[in-house]
Amino acid sequence: MDIIVIVLLIIGLVFFTGGAVGILRFPDFYSRLHPAGKMDTMGSLFMLIALALFNLHHFTLATLLTSLKLIVIVVFVFLSSPTAIHGIVDAGVRAGLTPWTKGEKRR
Amino acid sequence: MKILGLIIAVLTGTLLIYTTSDFPSWGDPSSPASTHLSPHYIEKTLEETSVPNIVTAVLADYRGYDTMFETTVIFGAGVACFFLLRVPRRKEPVERLYRHTLTGMTLRIKDLDEVPENLDEFERIDTLWAPYDLIIKTVCRLLIPFIQLFALYVIAHGHHSPGGGFQGGVILGASFILLAVSYDLRTAKERLREKLGGILCAVGVLIYAGTGALCLLLGLNFLDYSALASILHVDPITARSHGILIVEIGVGLAVMATMIWIYDNISSEGKYEEGL
Known part of the structure; x- marks a missing residue:
């Protein structure tokens, strides 16, 4: 059980680190949003599942309820975070921001 | 008038800052709030209000x-x-946009009495319409x-x-x-x-x-x-x-x-x- 929790936490951390580096390093608005969405969705997905599993060490009704609440948070983040990113990208396209192409300057 | 306002504001601010020197210092354990009030709330809340x-x-x-x-x-x-x-009241004449949902054609209607006949096929949209x-x-x-x-x-x-x-x-x-x-x-x-x-x-x-x-x-x-x-x-x-x-x-x-x-x-x- 502990090994699964550790592995899931590390996968989540990899996503968070990659997302943080990506937000800083990518060249333009759209490509920066991509790691932002990944980080929120996949990173917190793996980490919260790991925490929900870790919480079940003492298996009682109370800990089961807490874990269920964590899973519910996962579901809602999984739904709302990509939608928010989609909405932001949509607004960018409608406002007329052109995507970055190779050879251009960072912006 | 502006100068008068400035003087009043500065005076009030100075008075307020001056009075803060009479306050007990922040987090002072011997202030009245910490010796009487907070312990009462912490110890008695549950038995007095059952919250x-x-x-x-x-x-x-x-x-x-x-x-x-x-x-x-x-x-x-x-x-x-x-x-x-x-x-409260509209000053300029109202323009409303109706979009025909099947063809995507938009009607601009200035007079409110003449709404499109078959309203089931039309939806009202904003001027800055987003698909x-x-x-x-x-x-x-x-x-x-x-x-x-x-x-x-x-x-x-x-x-x-x-x-x-x-x-x-x-x-x-x-x-x-x-x-x-x-x-x-x-x-x-x-x-x-x-x-x-x-x-x-x-x-x-x-x-x-x-x-x-x-x-x-x-x-x-x-x-x-x-x-x-x-x-x-x-x-x-x-x-x-x-x-x-x-x-x-x-x-x-x-x-x-x-x-x-x-x-x-x-x-x-x-x-x-x-x-x-």
């Missing part, structure tokens, strides 16, 4: 008078926004009920966990604003009309003040909820807990309605015709 969350008990019971006027301030903010922004976005609308429709459920949970669970009327009211208002953002203002207004919103705003404050006045009528102090024991058929200590819940519901209503009210007025520039 496990001390913050809620202090906010809505011991300091209930203060919170009542906080709610009134929020109500006042909503009313001020309404009076500043709301445009139908399936993803955002579906997800928002899916999430809004859960957001509202969570808001009610936060209001009702304020006795036991962080939360209460203000927080729950804000979440409840945000769910309506999310509806207005993901669809448009008219859809949100069909769910909660402007008049109903204004009335709810006032009703929230009225519930709070009315509970206080009811306690006064029943022979105890203003906002002393133990007076409600005879009405609710419980002992006075549980009555204080129930009284807190009643005023939290009032606060939640007032905050929710004010949030929606302010958002609608700002996003539609007070016209309520179109907007996000």
Whole structure:
């Protein structure tokens, strides 16, 4: 059980680190949003599942309820975070921001 | 006139800063607040009000008078926004855009009497119209009920966990604003009309003040909820807990309605015709 929790936490951390580096390093608005969405969705997905599993060490009704609440948070983040990113990208396209192409300057 | 205002402001500020030197220093353990008040709240809250969350008990019971006027301030903010922004009558002739859903053709209608004949095939759209976005609308429709459920949970669970009327009211208002953002203002207004919103705003404050006045009528102090024991058929200590819940519901209503009210007025520039 502990090994699964550790592995899931590390996968989540990899996503968070990659997302943080990506937000800083990518060249333009759209490509920066991509790691932002990944980080929120996949990173917190793996980490919260790991925490929900870790919480079940003492298996009682109370800990089961807490874990269920964590899973519910996962579901809602999984739904709302990509939608928010989609909405932001949509607004960018409608406002007329052109995507970055190779050879251009960072912006 | 401006100079006079400046002088008054500076004088008041100086006086206020001067008086702060008389305050006990921050976190002073020998100040009256730390020696008498805080220990009393920490030790006696559970047996006096049967509310496990001390913050809620202090906010809505011991300091209930203060919170009542906080709610009134929020109500006042909503009313001020309404009076500043709301445009009562249309000055320029109204133009409405109707889009034929099958062909995508848009009609611009200037005279209000001539609406399109077959309205089933037409939908009214904003001037700055954005195409139908399936993803955002579906997800928002899916999430809004859960957001509202969570808001009610936060209001009702304020006795036991962080939360209460203000927080729950804000979440409840945000769910309506999310509806207005993901669809448009008219859809949100069909769910909660402007008049109903204004009335709810006032009703929230009225519930709070009315509970206080009811306690006064029943022979105890203003906002002393133990007076409600005879009405609710419980002992006075549980009555204080129930009284807190009643005023939290009032606060939640007032905050929710004010949030929606302010958002609608700002996003539609007070016209309520179109907007996000």
